[in-house]
Amino acid sequence: MAEGKRVIIKRKRKKKRKRKLFLFVILLLFAVAVAYSVFQYWEGKKAAEDKINNPERDQEMEEYANDFEASEPVDGKVNVLLLGEDSDEYGISRTDTIMIAQYDADNDRAKLVSIMRDTYVNIPDYGYNKINVAYANGGPELLRKTIKENFDIDIHNYAIVNFEGFAHIVDTIAPDGIEIDVEKQMNYTDNAGGLRIDLEPGVQNLTGEELLGYARFRHDGESDFGRVRRQQQVMSVLKDELLSFSSIIKIPKVVGTLIPYVNTNMSETDIGRYAVSFLTDTPKEIETLRIPVELPNSYWPVTHSHAGEVLEIDEAMNRQALEDFLERGINPLEEQSGETESGEQQ
Template sequence: MNNQASAEESGSSIEASASPYKDSFQGKDNGDSRMMVLLLGIDQRGTELARTDTIMLAEYDPESESTKIASLMRDTYVNIPDHGYNKLNAAFALGGPELLRETIAENFGIEAEYYSIIDFKGFTHIIDTLSPDGIEMNIEKDMHYVSGGGDTNIDLKEGNHTLDGEELLGYVRFRGDARGDFARVERQQKVIDILKDELVSFQGVLKAPRLIGTLQPYIDTNIGGSKILQLGKDLLMNPMEDVDMLSIPTTDNVWDERKAYPIGLVLNHDEEQTRNTLQLFFGNEE
């Protein structure tokens, strides 16, 4: 009992001190059994404005023991409330997770109740803590990319390889081919499926407390400590076997379109079709 109280206090402390967006975020628990979280992966470089590389909606339903993850491509062309049409990830730059929540609600009719933002440095620490010997991956092609400033250096060879956290981060972030974000999102979902198996393994369960401690400096969330504890207990008692995944826009409903500066190249789509696809995926009826 004391350990649980201590953990809850720790979780509450994290929420209060490390979540600058907590007061502005207006997502509310709607009272049903399901939990809808806006998951964001950011690239924070010094004092530079954080950029949202990864945008996902994750729903966990403890009653059906099901998890669904929808990846929303960052270049998707959407209407940002009070700012007009732009790329989806521009909403985060303009107004943090709250404006991104509003944008998703307005365009897709999905209400995020919570948010979790993880710095990419946190991703590498998760991998290295969960699997110190690396993660076995089949790399589908040679991947080479060096950013202008040299802070991103991806150099991966085709074939089966064991990747550490930094290398796996390069694998999921690489977009230097003809398929761009489509291939990148596929790799992200592939890695999520592998990590899910690692987490629910016996060794993964044993490492869970250390993993939580490792994440603390790199995660920003408004999910309270007690709710995190309950979620962890649910997942340990009923490990998720399958994760349903979707990418938006879908390949049958997307086309490249160039907009005036400074927006540039976007992924345009039939907005009603995209909205209906997401509603159907999450089992909602409007």
């Protein structure tokens, strides 16, 4: 009887030792993962910072952040103004890309709206002009006001990515390149702007610089419309690549690389929090829309003496389309398609 008790006690002790060993291994792995993440983050950040040294630009970006009047999301949907920036031959900054990215963590949905840079809108205190003039005259804050004035959409945060930074970020995510099916031959050289695009058609792996050229190309029959379409395609492909198993372990390094190249009103803590939320509740796809919206009589090309060639828009139609898409979860293009099919069946 006593012998049986001793056996039971020994078994219990072994189980406790195994449980402690298991917990110790888990904690050790967790500590290693944290240490690796921190190391990767700082390695990526230091490598990026070593390539950037522009005190004047840093001061300008600090002023942008101080001027930006961010509002707090009220329904869990965060609207982030994404701006792709380069400089002309005189060093003047300009926005080649204007997007609104919405992340709805409560419903695991991500949306992306591209606003064409030639869209003719009313810029507060400046009057009507191309929407990218708002950024040139007043940075992200004036652009935020312009979007609110014309489309009644609140912007909560902004992020400005220079194109050099975009290429480095892509190369960090995918050192072997991003697979893209280039639909046509793309050749263009802008020596003043430092842009050279030389792509052959077909499926191929593009480096960060090549992918940037693919996204920026507009010297064909589609012009800016094709560029906006490709930009949205690139964002979707990058999302898929970032969430692949091989890339997930690089997330800390990607964030570290990204931060020096991205100017934003968000703190590093906020960026990390959004990244973790996005990774743990990944949306199945990124829903996309373009402004002017692709509906009949939504826009028309016009030339003005003060603004050049612009896209005048049906303001009410585009405002409603954007509000339906971001706030109500209604895609105006799908709704229009459904109405057309219904009419044809009748």
